[in-house]
Amino acid sequence: MSAKEYRTASAARGGLLTVANVPNIAFGDRVRIRDHQGNTRNGQVIRTSNEEVLVQVFEGTAELDLESTWVRFLDEPVEIALSPEILGRVFNGLGEPRDFRPPIVSNLRRSISAAAFNPAARTYPKEFIQTGISTIDGLNSLVRGQKLPIFSASGLPHNRLAAQIVRQAKLPDDDSRFSVVFAAMGVSYTDARFFQEAFASSGVLGNVVMFVNMADDPPVERLTLPRMALTAAEYLAFDLDRHVLVVMTDMTHYAEALREVATAKGDVPARKGYPGYLYSDLAEIYERSGRIKDRHGSITLVPVLSMPSDDITHPIPDLTGYITEGQIVLSRELNNQGIYPPVHISPSLSRLMKDGIGKDFTREDHPHVSNQLYALYARALETRNLASIIGADELSARDRRYLEFADAFEQRFVRQREDEDRSIEETLNLAWDLLSAFPPQALTRVNETEIAKYHEQSA
Amino acid sequence: MKQAEKKGIIQDINGPIVTIKLPGVQNGEQVRIGSLGLYGEVISLEGEEALAQIYESTEMVRPGEPAEGLGHPLSVELGPGLIGGIFDGVQRPLEEMFLKAGDQIPRGLNPLPLDREKLWRFVPSENLEPNMPIIGGARLGAVQETETIEHRILVPPTIEGELIELAPEGDYNLEETIGQVRDRHGRVHRLKLYHRWPVRKSRPYQSRDNGVEPLITGQRILDTFFPLLKGSKCAVPGPFGAGKTVVQHQVARWANADIVIYVGCGERGNELVDVLDSFPKLKDPYTGRPLMDRTLLIANTSNMPVVAREASIYVGITIAEYYRDQGYDVVMLADSTSRWAEALREVSGRLGQMPVEEGYPAYLASRLAAFYERAGRVETMDCGKGSITLIGAVSPPGGDFSEPVTSHTKEIIQTFWALSKELADARHYPAIDWVDSFSADVGTAAEWWHESIDRGWEKRRAQALGMLARDAELSRIVNLVGPEALSSAQRWVLEGATLIKEGVLQQSALDPVDTFSSPEKQFMLLDLILSVYDEGAALIELGVPVQELAEMPVLARLRRCKELYDSSQTDRLEAFRNEALKDFKDIHSEYAQRGEQTA
Ligand SMILES: Nc1ncnc2c1ncn2[C@@H]1O[C@H](COP(=O)(O)OP(=O)(O)O)[C@@H](O)[C@H]1O
């Protein structure tokens, strides 16, 4: 342990500090910096040689005076202290309390940059989680251990949706131990308050660990925050056997902080100024969810991100979609029509749905019903388009049925109240209600047995 | 490897790129660095300093720690025991690492890829005798690796000379000598059941050959519309969620290949678990054996260190070449080549190399081409013909096919399965776009289909594609002026195209029947739907309203045929065909009669 302080800082640029002539400093080492006013800042070594060490300073390098900056290398990676006491607590991006209570005292400390899970150690996530939201349960089902982000945009009710998921998520016939880890990066006070109240009112507060970085907190801290949160989640899931739901918001602020540091380091940009390693960096975070062989707990991850200018091809949603196991996309158009939750069905997807639904999990018709609704809605949207060009009166009777379906689907299936908790049965029955507006031969994604059993005209 | 080990020290650590002072080390040589002994490889040299890329995280490694050169480039072990396994990007056995070291992959651990204790029953080749001249790649004998795979033991490609000894039939482990060869310098080489080969170097063969038969994947849109020959190169580009991985899994499941190598390169861990869980339960449709008996996985998931990701596809293709050299038809799937290219970009960025497009180095195109060039059908040294079919997924940012990796890849490959977001959003799976996709192998594939299945294949295929093109054209008109502008015949084309889309092109990977379609079934479905269309078109000439045809109950059934009858039930499909066509005949005679009456 080197207690020695160095006063050889030679450059400060962006969030980076260069320190000259410090021998044998480890890559990734934690750093404590004391500025000329005696205030401490925290950092981490991101490049090291005997001539020069580059330190990323979490609080930024503003107002540092190179002459009177003291740098101490702690000879340990960035870590978090863990104990069951973390439940009910609030921390910042460095794992320090921000709820005016004492720090966690524990012998158990873990580096926040965990080694990757061995793919051979994973088990495939399969257990259906009922969220009570038809567009999710019926069409984009969530399973335990999945990573399923919400793609949103400014002004859309992603927070309300995330809170509703936290409130309502349950496994049918299961009351095993359940915790929430909430990671907020660059959020406003209103948003942070909203979540706190949402957790309090649903009575889960004592089971929640919060990691919060506000919009006016140092951006660099956003880089360690999700890793702190996931290390805590892994502890709860795989040491304490809990089923953990991790909600992270807003991943866009995280990626922007990463870009800021990358630019300061002079990293080669790939798209829109984001570094080429944004994909790998996000993957390190998202891939920490899942299920592990012979472990009872699980980590289900629901990251929230806002799509800059509503653009789903922007690098942040794009790379996220390439890593996560589907996405729930919110639509401004539906929101403007006052439909809550404004889930845009077409681009939404759950990749793990196929193994978590159907006969032994939800109901035997579920996979086909979901496909059928998708196919009809896609066709209905085309018809709506056509109607807007040639006028609804010009449509054939068959096409008019599609048009009516589009409205009914949005108003009855997509739309629901914020406190409305629909069972999967209710969701599927509602679906058949809508499907029954079509003659059986128009329904080619559901099979003949299912039609005989559930279609109103054949009953 | 026996030479004195080279020792040095670490000077600078910049993430996975480490500068070491190591005089005498060679470019490309393997190194171990730090007190943990992390593995890596030298990627450039300057004076006494070498730049190495490290396959594992360098957290808490410091300047001044030791480094050593291992005297050989990144190589893989080739021998029995590979099939059925799962290895990481530098061929570490993941199953064993899990048992030894737990849930997470520890650093500095390097268990041997192949089991040294297991005994294999070696049967020497009959045509060999002591004192015969022998070449590299010659078949010394064989062991039964899995129930379906006879693993042919080859003389390492670099060894040539006189066979001085060959072991008799018996049980041997990997380290026992099964033969000896004296080279022309008089050096004696002991041969074992395995040997090593550097992954960045392609393995030799006698000559290249043209592809002659299609790889049958059991997927209708692939086999019937955009066929791929054994030994061809193919790309599957598409935005996220369009179905690249499902296409690759389907090919891995159902292709009529001898060996399947699946490389998960920078993608999801759970997708490999899916393969590990499902393949042992699925049966190879050609041999009836569990699919894992012919499959091997290389896994370097997105969260694993990026440098090993770069290596993973070379590890995969080298193993593919090894089985090709045994005379097998190998399929290698790489999901995704974009992640490999990104790993290349990341390393190049850290080296401060000049980026040319979107941060990619100038050598991206040539590296891609050199990699794909390792696919092909060849005359092997001693095992007849062998082939590698290479199918790479491409993940273009924002789904934009004009980006560097997609556009360079497109110039290299022969078959292009382009996935479309619009189709995927409408849950039209596989979401392969019939306009953007292409195959340069249709001519050769046609010969096979005509010989083995039906002489009408090429004509029917062209007719279906023609109708799909007409459908797109007519839909544009409808979107401008409404459906009333179309004639009855044109509206029947729209109906026909819908039947092709729903009854032939759409194929659910999740449906137990529809997931695989034999070539016979593929052609029967296509021919049936086009016959129905032709019959209908004739009726429309007679004045039958389109509406009446479109509402015929038999059409709903027709759309479901694909999942009602499996590949062995072609007789039932035939019976349905007769029934369906009879319905049309009945309408025909009805209208013909009416016509006579009014005449
Ligand atoms: N042929 C298919 N049959 C059924 N579902 C499919 C098919 N192809 C794709 N899908 C669906 O699309 C989802 C995304 O496919 P995937 O191959 O993972 O996309 P990509 O690799 O392009 O991101 C799958 O999880 C599955 O639900």
Ligand SMILES: [Mg+2]
């Ligand atoms: Mg994929």
